[in-house]
Amino acid sequence: MAFFDHLMVILILVIISGFFSTSEIALAAARKVKLQILEESGDPRATKVLALQQEPGHFFTVVQIALNAIAILGGILGEQSLTPYFAQLFHSLFGSASWIDTLSFLSSFIFVTSIFILLADLMPKKLAMVAPERVAMFVVTPMLVCVKLFKPLVWLFNGLSNLILTSLNLPTERDDQITSDEIHAVVNAGAEAGILQTREHDMIGNVFELESRTVPSAMSQRDSIVFLTLQDNEASIRHKIAEHPHTKFLVCDGQIDKVVGYVESKDILKRILTNQAFSKVQELSLRSALVVPDSLTLSEMLEQFKATREDFAVILNEYALVVGIITLNDVLSTLMDGMVHPYLEDQIVRRDDNSWLIDGATAIEDVCRALDIDAMPESGNYETVAGFMMTMLRKIPKRTDFVMVGDYKFEVVDIDQFRIDQLLVVKLAKSD
Known part of the structure; x- marks a missing residue:
């Protein structure tokens, strides 16, 4: 077989391996919510992808059988077909040295492995991650055909893997429940990508705050x-x-x-x-x-x-x-408030870049938002910034009492009888 023929065989194996690599990532990464939207719009391929995701063990088994078989076959063919050509090249360059055969084998191994890593693994997976739903719908039909062709092997290996996972009390199906943290992450990603405007992002965040604020x-x-x-x-x-x-x-x-x-x-x-x-x-x-x-x-x-x-x-x-x-x-x-009044002007007044006057009755969530603080200490024990001061000081505060939170200094500046009327918050410069 000529050198060109050997390369064509390896190229065909690379294409087949790339298909299975792409299918694996696309079917695993395709988001259920987007697929359901496509299904409701009348696309039958989305229905097939959702059905295949319900039993991921089937297509994963097919993918692993195919990838491992192709990798082994590619290695065998690559070593047998390309080593002689590398040997001829090295003999012409270095003569008849004893290490030529070893170098030829290593060169053919590195060449074939590099081709498979680059063209059959990395590039297909990166392309699949760009638009997993679209790619998943493209490959789902041939993947279902492969699942049927490899059904006996799928049944055998899938059954063995499920048996081992069950014996170890490990899950065999993925959990598709969406948590509020995941929604927050998606919303933040949308805002960073410019899909959501700042006002829309703030408003969605405030919707979730309704569940936590009393x-x-x-x-x-x-x-x-x-x-x-x-x-x-x-x-x-x-x-x-x-x-x-x-x-x-x-x-x-x-x-x-x-x-x-x-x-x-x-x-x-x-x-x-x-x-x-x-x-x-x-x-x-x-x-x-x-x-x-x-x-x-x-x-x-x-x-x-x-x-x-x-x-x-x-x-x-x-x-x-x-x-x-x-x-x-x-x-x-x-x-x-996060959309119309970023700093709640009636309760939080920004004096300059590093100081604020805050009404004692201001909700602690609004203070955190205005000062860009992720969380306050012992946040479950109070509702307002006045409650925060009393919780941290463990007493009824008086003027000049202060609490440090990171780089922020919260100082009581006005008391109305026993009620904290106003605080001065200063962001201190970090010491070197």
């Missing part, structure tokens, strides 16, 4: 609630509405912990515009208030609003004391 992180605190009482007269009601133009006002019986309901400003305004006098809150359109515990997450709060068709709720702690109020707008603001 209602106290977005509510209006107890001491900032403006409420009406059953004992208020018209003048008092008018004064409160004029001083604090909210859309809804909590109504209580004497004190804030005795909640009766709430009234809407538009109902009061309607009475005023139509010259309808009222002397007490009871004469207004009093509505029942939705009451929820402070342990609810923002996601659960959103479901509560949806189920009750309300957009205003009173939050109670375990002692049935009012700790705050929350509206639908507060929950939606959590979704939108």
Whole structure:
């Protein structure tokens, strides 16, 4: 057989090996979600790929049988066919030295191995990784034919491998469940690739935060609630509405912990515009208030609003004391704040490149986002930055008390009675 014929045989083996290498990577790397989308669009090849992925042992067995058989055959043919040609070349260059035969064998071995590594392994696998779903749908039909042709061998080797894995208590099927961490990784990759805009990326991240953030992180605190009482007269009601133009006002019986309901400003305004006098809150359109515990997450709060068709709720702690109020707008603001107000301008004020003034009631998640901090110490024990300070200091803080978190210094600068009103956060320069 001529030298050209030998090269053609090796080339054919390389092409066949490359096909199986490509099939192996493409069928393994093809993403189930994208295949399901293609299946729903009516592509039958996507259905075949999904079915083959359900039993990966079948095509993996075929691939390994083919690759190993071709590698052995290529090595045998390559050594037998190419060694004489290398020997002739080296004899013409170096004469009849005793080491020529060994060098010829090593040269043919290195040449054939390099061809298989480059053309039958690395290049096909890299191409398959670029678009695994598209390649998988291209190779799935011939792969299914191979599975049928090699069925006896597939049954034998697949059965033996499953028996060994089962005896070792190892899984034989892959887990296709998608976790939130994987979704985060995909979203981050999309943002880095420029597929997602910064605003879209922030909003998707905020959606996941609804599951981890509880209602106290977005509510209006107890001491900032403006409420009406059953004992208020018209003048008092008018004064409160004029001083604090909210859309809804909590109504209580004497004190804030005795909640009766709430009234809407538009109902009061309607009475005023139509010259309808009222002397007490009871004469207004009093509505029942939705009451929820402070342990609810923002996601659960959103479901509560949806189920009750309300957009205003009173939050109670375990002692049935009012700790705050929350509206639908507060929950939606959590979704939108990273997109519309990057630093929550009302609570986080950036003084310069390395310092911030932060309201003590600011949610710790918003602080982490503004300062680009991955996580805070003991983060499960508090909701706000004031709670963080109290947790870390193990006391009621006073002015000038501070806590260090990495390069950031959190210092109390203002106290309102026992409540932390404001903190100064400074990013310190790293010492050499």
